[in-house]
Amino acid sequence: MEFRYLGNSGLKISEITYGNWLTHGSQVENEQAHACVKASLEAGITTFDTADVYANTKAETVLGEALKGERRESLEIFTKVFGPIGPKGHNDLGLSRKHIMEAAHGSLSRLQTDYIDLYQAHRYDYETPLEETMQAFADLVRAGKVLYVGVSEWTADQLRDGAALAKELGFQLISNQPQYSMLWRVIEGEVVPASKELGISQVVWSPIAQGVLTGKYVPGQELPEGSRATDDKGGANMIARWMKDDVLERVQQLKPIADEAGLSMAALAIAWVLQNDNVATAIIGASRPEQVFDNVAAAGVTLEPALLAKIDDVLGDAVVSDPAKTLESSPKTREV
Incomplete structure (x- = not known):
């Protein structure tokens, strides 16, 4: 495993992160989830990403149990706030001060930890003043409950506004968590250049395009039993x-x-996103330990320019690169 700095900070994270979206507390039984976390630790992964909204808080609980007994100082635990949780009442979502504070305490309890290494705004909240959101994050940092602050799926302009407010409040935004893969490159045009200016790294999700880039879905053939496409x-x-x-x-x-390249198709896809020097880590998911070991083969790999050009030639116009797609990621109104 190799490690990279997260944004303009002193925090180093493993360049492969284990994430439990759509798996823990949902698709995968707890025993299997624990086995995948153990495999991640054995493979050298130290960074774990979750969110309170995953399986309506169950994913955080499962991860907390799976990491119990590990040396906390040797781990980097990431979680997020925004989506509706609990009974999904009118204040059970968004980035209001009320919801951020309540959500943070809930995450700390479920993860069985005294602090969150990276707390992320899961989407941009159009209905809450950005000043209110950033002040809440600043207070969590000052209280020692959050060490670093990041966001997810924010546009270049939103990143600039958030970074400016963070600076005024005495902390910094160090990360953005966008979707990024060979097939989905919408951050390259605007988000990545802005992030480089601001000292923000990308923590990318879905580097294998929800499993499509493994090659397991073959045109004209039955969908593999138990695959993402059948969920x-x-x-x-x-x-x-x-x-x-x-x-x-x-x-x-x-x-x-x-x-x-001497890689599986999944590892090739993960290695591809890691060639971008603004990417600090790629988040992988797994339902079986062997998937973890296969994916971490991407760590430390350098893909030659000629090979990258071949990938571009093959994928052609199947690639989505419109920067405006990032703007579609955040809902313009809260759901309730």
């Missing part, structure tokens, strides 16, 4: 945009490129 709890909806024959056929053509 009626949300996974199938997330992967639907890639389940088109043209995209799947192009992905199949990546197999010889992965072979040339």
Whole structure:
């Protein structure tokens, strides 16, 4: 495992992060989830990402139990706040001071820790003044309950506004967590350049495009049993945009490129996002320990320019790169 600094800070994190979105407390039984966390630790992963909204707080509970007994100082635990949790009442979501404070204390309890290494605004909240949100984060930092602050799926302008307020309040934004993969490159045009100016790193999710870039979905063939594409709890909806024959056929053509690199297709996809020098870490998910060991093979890999060019040629216009797509990530109004 190799390590990278997170933003303009002294915090080092593993360049592969284990995340439990759509798995812990939902798709994967607790025993299997614990096995995946153990495999991550064995593979050298020290950074773990979750969110209170995952499985309506259950994912945090499972991760807290799985990490119990590990040396806390040797771990970097990330979580997020924004989405509706609990009974999903009118103040059970968003980035108001009330919800941030209540959510932070809930996360600390479920994760069985005294502090959160990186607390992230899971989306941008259009209904709460940004000043209120950033003040709440500042107070959590000063109280020692949060060490660093990040965001997720914010636009370049939102990052600039948030970073300016953070600076006024005596802390800094050091990370953004966007979707990023060979197929989904919308951050490259605006978010990455702004982040470099501001001292913000990317903590990227879905580097294998919800499993599509593993090559397991073959045009004209039955969907693999138990795969993300067959999950009626949300996974199938997330992967639907890639389940088109043209995209799947192009992905199949990546197999010889992965072979040339000496990597599985999943590891190739993860190594690809890590070639971006603004990416601090790639978040992987797993339902089986062997998936973890396969994915961490991407750590420390350098892909030559000629190989990267081959990937671009194969994927062609299947790649989504419109920067405006980031603006669509955050809801313009709260759900309740």
